[in-house]
Amino acid sequence: MSAGAEPLLQVEDLRVEFPTEDGVVHALDGVSYQVDRGATLGIVGESGSGKTVSSLTTMGLTRSQGARIGGRIMFEGRDLLTLSEQEMRAVRGNQIAMIFQDPLSSLHPLFKIGDQLAEAVLAHRKTPKAQARRRAVELLELVGIPEPQQRAQAYPHEFSGGMRQRAMIAMALANEPTLLIADEPTTALDVTVQAQILSLMARLQSELGMAVVIITHDLGVVAEMADDIAVMYAGRIVETASAKLVLSAPQHPYTWGLLSSMPSLEARRDRQLVPIPGAPPSLIHRPSGCHFHPRCPYAQPDHARIDPRLEDVPREPAHRVACLLPAEQRRGIWSQLKLGLAPTEANELAAAQHASATRQEAGE
Amino acid sequence: MTSYIVRRLLWGVVLLVLVSALTFLLFRVLPTGEPARLRAGRFASPKVIAEIRNDLGLNKPLIVQFWLYMKGIFLHLNLGYSYYSSASVRSLIADRLPATLSLTIGAAVIWLGAGITVGVISAVRRRSKLDRASMGWALALISAPEYWLGLIVLYLFAADIGKLKVFPGAGSYVGLTSDPWGWFTSLILPWLVLAATNAAIYARLIRGSMIEVMGEDYIRTARAKGLSERRVVLRHGLRSAINPVMTILGLDIGVLLGGAILVETVFDIPGIGRLNYDAITHSDFPIVQGTVLLAALFIIVANIVVDIAYAYLDPRVRFS
Numbered sequence: 001m002s003a004g005a006e007p008l009l010q011v012e013d014l015r016v017e018f019p020t021e022d023g024v025v026h027a028l029d030g031v032s033y034q035v036d037r038g039a040t041l042g043i044v045g046e047s048g049s050g051k052t053v054s055s056l057t058t059m060g061l062t063r064s065q066g067a068r069i070g071g072r073i074m075f076e077g078r079d080l081l082t083l084s085e086q087e088m089r090a091v092r093g094n095q096i097a098m099i100f101q102d103p104l105s106s107l108h109p110l111f112k113i114g115d116q117l118a119e120a121v122l123a124h125r126k127t128p129k130a131q132a133r134r135r136a137v138e139l140l141e142l143v144g145i146p147e148p149q150q151r152a153q154a155y156p157h158e159f160s161g162g163m164r165q166r167a168m169i170a171m172a173l174a175n176e177p178t179l180l181i182a183d184e185p186t187t188a189l190d191v192t193v194q195a196q197i198l199s200l201m202a203r204l205q206s207e208l209g210m211a212v213v214i215i216t217h218d219l220g221v222v223a224e225m226a227d228d229i230a231v232m233y234a235g236r237i238v239e240t241a242s243a244k245l246v247l248s249a250p251q252h253p254y255t256w257g258l259l260s261s262m263p264s265l266e267a268r269r270d271r272q273l274v275p276i277p278g279a280p281p282s283l284i285h286r287p288s289g290c291h292f293h294p295r296c297p298y299a300q301p302d303h304a305r306i307d308p309r310l311e312d313v314p315r316e317p318a319h320r321v322a323c324l325l326p327a328e329q330r331r332g333i334w335s336q337l338k339l340g341l342a343p344t345e346a347n348e349l350a351a352a353q354h355a356s357a358t359r360q361e362a363g364e
Numbered sequence: 365m366t367s368y369i370v371r372r373l374l375w376g377v378v379l380l381v382l383v384s385a386l387t388f389l390l391f392r393v394l395p396t397g398e399p400a401r402l403r404a405g406r407f408a409s410p411k412v413i414a415e416i417r418n419d420l421g422l423n424k425p426l427i428v429q430f431w432l433y434m435k436g437i438f439l440h441l442n443l444g445y446s447y448y449s450s451a452s453v454r455s456l457i458a459d460r461l462p463a464t465l466s467l468t469i470g471a472a473v474i475w476l477g478a479g480i481t482v483g484v485i486s487a488v489r490r491r492s493k494l495d496r497a498s499m500g501w502a503l504a505l506i507s508a509p510e511y512w513l514g515l516i517v518l519y520l521f522a523a524d525i526g527k528l529k530v531f532p533g534a535g536s537y538v539g540l541t542s543d544p545w546g547w548f549t550s551l552i553l554p555w556l557v558l559a560a561t562n563a564a565i566y567a568r569l570i571r572g573s574m575i576e577v578m579g580e581d582y583i584r585t586a587r588a589k590g591l592s593e594r595r596v597v598l599r600h601g602l603r604s605a606i607n608p609v610m611t612i613l614g615l616d617i618g619v620l621l622g623g624a625i626l627v628e629t630v631f632d633i634p635g636i637g638r639l640n641y642d643a644i645t646h647s648d649f650p651i652v653q654g655t656v657l658l659a660a661l662f663i664i665v666a667n668i669v670v671d672i673a674y675a676y677l678d679p680r681v682r683f684s
Binding site for chain 1: 580581582584585586587588589590591592593600603604607677678679680
């Protein structure tokens with residue numbers, strides 16, 4: 001994060017609640033993050049962690065669902081939450097664009113691809129239709145679709161999955177946004193196509209100089225794309241730092257869980273994948289204290305009572321974590337987990353080391 | 365696509381032959397009045413009746429009668445002659461068709477317009493008071509029988525017997541070419557009555573279809589593009605939601621073109637339905653047969669048109 005210059009997007013203490021018949025869904029509970037111009041932020045978490053809600057709220061698309069929204073979303077010097085629907089519409093698809101998980105269901109099945117792209121242009125620019133159509137063909141070419149002139153006349157069902165996502169990206173880029181939000185852009189695609197889409201996004205980002213927020217449950221995707229990572233759990237950010245730090249020296253047990261449950265080609269074959277036990281919590285009845293404690297192998301009795309705050313990790317600048325374990329113990333556990341130990345073994349070993357270190361300190 | 369259409373048309377012809385065979389058989393097997401006797405008058409001698417039977421070809425074997433009937437239809441478009449008035453069934457139908465056509469098309473325009481408007485507004489303002497009120501009314505209209513609604517409307521608004529003498533009442537129908545204004549005003553009440561039930565059904569259909577479509581991912585995309593809500597609803601939403609309704613519209617129009625018997629009878633409109641009704645009361649087989657065949661033709665054609673139209677409405681259908 002470059003110091004001094006104002007970030008492109010600054011989300012401050014964002015809260016989103018949906019009143020429902022079963023109770024209030026606390027979709028976002030005081031989320032803050034920022035994205036600099038041209039930078040990439042990866043938001044990681046399981047489904048239901050609030051990552052999609054945060055981006056839809058940035059786009060002003062949760063208002064219609066009767067959401068209660070608090071906090072601030074500063075974008076290019078304006079708080080998006082204070083804009084009228086009319087002003088917000090001028091931002092959507094223009095300065096901020098978004099692509100979605102499933103490109104087949106996200107494209108209108110009854111309109112030609114070219115027309116859908118042209119419509120995105122015409123939504124924000126007063127240009128003749130013919131010119132918007134030419135722009136649509138240009139955009140298809142930009143995202144690497146062969147024979148764009150003919151393909152513009154095709155319908156979404158005539159495209160392959162990867163082509164459709166390229167078309168979605170082309171649509172998002174129609175008005176050269178300064179911020180692109182990509183919500184699980186590769187989840188619905190084949191693995192080989194995933195890589196193509198990610199490299200396409202990286203190329204377009206450097207060519208057009210836009211900032212990207214990439215939302216995913218797949219740490220592999222953020223490892224490839226992101227400068228910074230925010231890990232979300234139950235509507236909160238539980239860990240945030242540069243991508244390098246989060247991937248090499250993660251601090252939160254949930255992040256460890258995500259990393260250990262991810263297959264890797266480099267890892268030894270006999271290394272076991274460790275799933276995170278349990279299911280994501282209900283956002284209506286959230287667990288008390290640390291929301292992660294029911295699933296945390298290292299939780300202590302008082303963690304069900306105390307609500308951790310997002311705090312700086314000692315000696316690591318710009319690395320923040322919301323965990324009640326002592327920093328020393330966290331370092332110890334992660335160093336054991338990295339060697340392939342199961343969480344319980346790692347915990348015991350780390351506890352023993354911690355105890356002996358304390359004894360030594362006391363003895364001297 | 366062309367071979368598909370040709371195949372469908374040929375099947376349609378086969379179906380029409382089957383329908384006519386069935387009606388032909390039905391009216392000769394089931395006990396009804398003896399046509400020759402009906403025609404001969406009250407005190408006819410057996411000899412006269414036998415002569416008439418001979419004239420009408422009723423003493424030939426059934427299969428020969430059917431063959432002659434089919435030959436007449438396919439070679440000369442001849443549907444036979446009324447037992448009652450001796451008039452050509454074809455010309456009788458041709459005389460009555462404009463009234464039925466006027467009634468059906470006008471009503472379809474009204475119910476489609478009203479159904480779409482109410483359905484879309486109800487879907488967009490789901491659970492609002494407006495939505496609840498519209499859907500309550502829709503339920504009431506769906507439950508109201510046409511003839512009852514027709515009589516109520518006549519009682520309230522007909523120029524002759526109504527409480528408020530606003531619109532021309534029963535029996536006021538005139539042809540479009542002879543008096544356009546008279547044609548229009550005479551059809552206002554029948555149109556409204558015929559459209560009411562369908563408008564209610566269509567409003568509910570479109571509401572349901574619209575609610576489903578508005579939850580689709582591509583609607584979110586349309587909003588994310590920065591389109592106005594109006595454009596999102598009317599262009600992206602309605603365009604998808606209208607498809608299933610169009611299928612039903614074709615069939616509904618097809619059915620009504622075969623004669624809206626109840627409404628035509630209540631308002632005394634000289635249409636196909638009325639022709640059929642009168643023919644049934646007179647045991648006038650050739651006319652009943654002709655109108656049944658016409659109704660079957662309209663339904664078959666409507667089916668084919670709907671299938672072809674669907675391929676144009678939904679590009680995904682064309683290739684699968």
